[in-house]
Structure formats: structure tokens, C-alpha cells
Amino acid sequence: MTTKSLATILEGRRSQPQQLIEVLQDVQDLCGYLPRESMITVSEQLGVPLIEVYRVASFYKAFTLAPRGKHLLTVCMGTACHVRGAARLVDQARGQLGVEPGATTDDGLFTLECVNCLGACALGPVAVLDGIYYQNMTPRKLSRLIESVRPAGSEVGSRA
């Protein structure tokens, strides 16, 4: 992240502690996580103690303190998805990617994430890859979806 873009985010919000969550959301959107130095800058510029910045950053699910993978795979664990087999999607993703929910693959390609509900309940189970929603997912469809973005051998897969 460049210092310039953080400066843009802070523009018009300096010394306004109530802007903390909005500012952190913008940093998260920009960088994909909250870099340590950005939290220090935000703390100084908004006039919020660093411990409070950290507390907010670790309380809300919107924020991550570590960089994410290139692709974000989200499996919805809402009630409607749960009763229609969301757990199997997690099995599929765990097995195929070799990581537990919340973790990033060693090659930095995928982060696997489970969320409590995406509000597309009528079409569960739902998975989201890089912001695109996929409905009525099955382990087989998910497997193909993952393969579609994962480079196989020398050949790089294209997006579904």
C-alpha cells in the first residue's frame, strides 16, 4: 500500500475517532488486510489509541490482520445452507486445497473462508469465489470451480 492512498482514505477524517471503522474498512478494501504500519498511522491520524484500533480490528469479521490469498473462496454456513449440505462443501475445499477454513494455501493462491450467512438462502448451499456467487453447489461443482482457477501443470486455468 502506498502512503498516498492511505492519505486519500484519511482525507477529511483526521481527528475524528468515530470514523475508525469506516477508515479501517477502506484500508481493508485497498490492501486486502490491515497492515501493521497502516494501523499505527490510523491511530495517530484519528487520535485513537493503538490498542483500541487493534481491539476494533480484531473484533469485527470485516478485518483480517494477515494478507489473503490471490483468490478468496467463501463457503456460506447459514442455516439454510447448513441443512442442504454446506458441510460437504467445506470437506471438499479442505481436502482439495489442503487448508482449514481461515487459512491460506502455501502457494498463496487460495484463502478458504466460512461465513455465517450471505443472504442468498433460497439457493443454498452457496459458495462465493472472488465476489461471484454460485448457487446450489455440490462438492463436484465446487471441485471444478477450484480447478478452473488453479494452474494445472504449466497450463493456467481460466475463470469460470
Add this chain to the structure above:
Amino acid sequence: MPRLAGIRDLADLGASLRTERERAGATITVCGETGCEASGSRAVIEALQSEVRSQGLEQRVHVRVTGCLGFCEQGPIVIVEPGSIFYCRVNAHDAAEIVGATTREGEAVERLLYTDPMSGGKLRTLSQIPFYRLQDRTLLALNPEVDPRYITDYIAVGGYSALAKVLGEYSPESVVREITRSGLRGRGGGGFPTGRKWAACRAAPDDEKYVICNADEGDPGAYMDRSLLEGNPHLVLEGMLIGAWAIGAQQGYIYVRREYPSAFAHARTAVEQAREFGLLGDYVLGSSLCFDVEVARGGGAFVCGESTALIASLEGKVGEPRPKDVHTVEQGLWNKPTTLNNVETWANVPLIMERGAAWFSQKGTKGSTGTKIFALTGQVRNTGLVEVPMGTPLRTIVFDIGGGAVAGAAIKAVQTGGPSGGCLPVDKFDLPVDFDTLAQAGSMVGSGGMVVMDEHTCMVDVAKYFLTFLQDESCGKWVPCRIGIDRMLEIVTDITQGRGRPEQLPLLEDLADTVRETSLCALGKTAPNPVLSTLRYFRAEYEAHIVEHRCPAGVCRSLIEYSIDPERCTGCGTCLSVCPHGAISGDRKAPHAIDPSACQRCGICAAECSSEAVVLR
């Protein structure tokens, strides 16, 4: 667009937009909301638009992208006017045919019409389809009429005329009286009388007041608020404007859940356009009302659905609730009097002011007036958004509107009210759905989630699911909630893993009582409901887990085992290729085997095996 300087300007604009609409000819309406988008509506929209252009029909056929049309399971949905022709499961390559049929009056693309599951015949219009016919779509009525990204669409169908009426004819006190008379109760879950809340906030002695719209719809399995805000944001905004007039607020906030990017974007666009048109800002429509709205993104915490936690979050702090000995209507945001209502509550306000309290209160029951939107999901045939008068029996919603069970299964229960609600068994389906009846039965209307469960769902697993959710989402401020839920989860986990003991059931009930009685906020107080309701109605399932070490639904992984029947196995290798855990081995054309030590009992192999050779025990 020039600012609307007065009520007359708004009426003139509405009239000219209506004339424009009437001249426009045919309209092809496509649902563009999150659910239909997942089903591929974006490609359908593009195909329809390019088809209209390439046939040179821009003057005769208008393509409108709208919010949720309700019958999500059948998406992408397309409705053609005139004629209300309803097409379902539309694909991009159907575009040419749809546009063609639209230009020939009275014609429809037969194969895209909905098939009635009872008669097997094709149903042509929306109103013929049982899913819609049995509903009373009042709040959702405008969704097919407006593109949520354009304020002019909303004004064309009479939008902001309730506000104009209020500003012209009603004193703030008389608005509060009208809302009170309507009997409207909060749609977010609590069911508190809205009029009483407004009256208290109006009476609070302070010149600076706030209104907040709670769009932090955190209940898993619920998306009514998302669809309302995403599909018709100006209806919500108009409700807030009327509320601001009534209580004397100058500033409002819409707090939108971060998992709802489209709802956030549409709300923000709506606010910007309302400002441009002079419907937000100083001296709205030439009246003395000065009111503006900010749209904030939630941080992603379930607890922020609780009013005091939401207010803390708006102030930029950690979302922790505080004791409510001083109510938020007296000291809320920045310690100023604040009225916080849910999206659906705000959306009801313009309709009540437009059509009158008497019109509203004749719908529903005596104690629960009006209509309510439910998100009907889970193991039921017709999933989607359902709007019915309060007091409609569960059976009507699940079987008549929902179409009953998915083929080959029997419905066992319905879960209402999310993590604060409970599971009601099928023999309680004659209960009318209203605030008081469901509460007496151990559940609640809540915000409107309704998850149908059939015999493939284990009720102990459902209890564990909600406890896991609540343990994850408890903010941790209050000991009974933080530790109590944790201990309850430990016990239920023991039961699902075959380590349960009979004496744990009374202990579980005792803990549940303590959490309910001693938690700080409403979310903690209601957290034991999923456990208590499943214990009350499905105790036999708990006992089967404890005494027989058996999960009757075949869900709890520690109590089941998969194996391959060598007699049936054809050696096709499907199971081996789909197993994500590498637990299956075998040579081609020879029976395969599952390694029980590597098997994680997910059941993917059983679901994929075409010769039903994978046996569940």
C-alpha cells in the same frame, strides 16, 4: 434534475413520469438481485438489452432490472408487461425468443412458463402461480415496478407521496398517533410497538435527535431486509423521513451488513439521488423538515443487530451492548435520543401513512397487525421470499405456498427466528404465525427466517449448529452469555459424539435457564432457545444419541460409518475420484473400499455413487 421545491413539484414530476411510462409500450422486467444473479441473471440482462438494440426496438420495449421478485428458486425470473407473463429459469440464449414474443401482443414463450406441479400444465401469469397467489404482497408489491438505482422509477409509481402527504397534512404528533393506531410492531425480532417507541423518543427533551435503520440482518437463513433495501431503497428512506418528521430528528443512519454489497450500494445511490432531488437536506419539499442520511457499512458482527451494540459500532467502537436501564430513545447515538427500527419496519411506514392505520390494522391479527415477509428456505420445494398477513398458519406457508417437501422426504420441523428462535415440529404447523403465538410455543417470529427441515436433518446437530454460531458471535462482554453458551456447546458436542450421559439433559436445561435469565442483551437472553425448543419437541432424538449412540437422521459424524457393499460396487471409480480425503482405494472394475481411519464421514461418495453401493450405518 432540479430540486423539488415543494409538494406540487413532486406531484407534477410523478404525473409526467407516469405518462412517459404509459407511452413506453412493453416492459421486460428481469430480477437482478443477489439470488438471481447467482443463477445467471446478469447474462440474461445483457442478452435482452442487446437483443432489443439489435432489433431496433428501443422505443417499443424497455428492459428493467429490478430487485427481488420473490420466487428465488425459479430464478432467473423475467416478467413481461403488459400481460404479467411470468418466465422462470431463463437463460441468456432465450433472449431473442422473449423479445420476439413481447413485440407480438398476446404471445408468450410457452416453454419458459412455470409448470404447475399439481396439474402439470403451464401457468402464464404470476397471479396464477400458487406460490404468489396465496401471498399478500404489500411491501414487496413495488419491487417489480422499480429499478432500485433510479429515484425516478420510485416517484413514477407514487413514491414519496406519503411523505408529501405527511408534510402537508400531519403534525409530528399526529404521525406518531397514526403509527400507534396501526398497531405496527418492530419487524427486527423484538416486536416492540413502533408507535410507543416513537412517542418516547419524541417526548425526550433534547433538540438533537437521530433515527437509525438497522440493516445488519445477521440471522443466518434470513434475507428479507436485504431484498427490501436492495430492491426498493427509497421506500425505506421515505419511512425514515416520515420518522424523522415525527420524532424531530435531523440526522439518520442506515447501518448495512457488510455481507450485502448490493444493498449497501443501492442504499448509498438512493441517498445521493434523494439529496439531488431535495428529498434529503434542508427544507425537504419546502417544509420545515431538515434531515439527512448517511449509509454505514457494518463491521461484520452478529451482535451489532442489537440496538445498543449497533450504536456503539456507528460511533466507531467495538460493538458491545450496554445495559438498557436508560433507553436508547432517551440516550442513544452520541447519548442523544435515538429511534432505531429495522428495515422492514421503516418500509411499512409510508404505506401506513398513505393508506391509513385502519387499512393496516385490518390485516393480520389483533396483536400482530399487517403483513410480514418471511425467507422460506431449506428442505422445501419452493424457496424464496413470502409475504403474508400476520397470523397465517405455518402449514399454509410451508405446504401451500412452499409446496411441501422436496421429493421423497418428509418434513419434520421448521426453524423460525434464527439463533434467537426455535424449531417447531410438524404437529404444530396449524399455529398462526404471530408474535405472541410463536413465543408461547418456544420460538419466535424473529426477523422472518423460516428454515424448513426434513428427516435428513438431525435436531441435535441443529442445536449444536446454533450454539457454535452463538459462541462464535457472542461479543464476550457478559459472563453468562460467553461462558454459558460455551458450556452448553460442550454438552451438546458430547451428545453428538456419543459421549453424552442422561444426566446431562437436565444440566443443559439448567444452564439454558441461567443464560436466559442473566444475560445482558436480548441476543444472550434468547440464545438458549434453539436448544430448549429441540429438547422440548425432539427429546427422543437426544435420547437416541445418548442411550443408543445412534443419530437417527444419519448426520452426526461420530455416530455413523460409511462402507462399500462389494456386491453392489461396480468398480467405476467415481467414489475414489470424488473423495476429498483420499480415503477410498480400489482397482478399476473391482469393488472399492473405504479406509475408516482416513474417512471423515462427509458422505460425498454416497451422494455421488450411482449404484447405491455406499452404505450408511
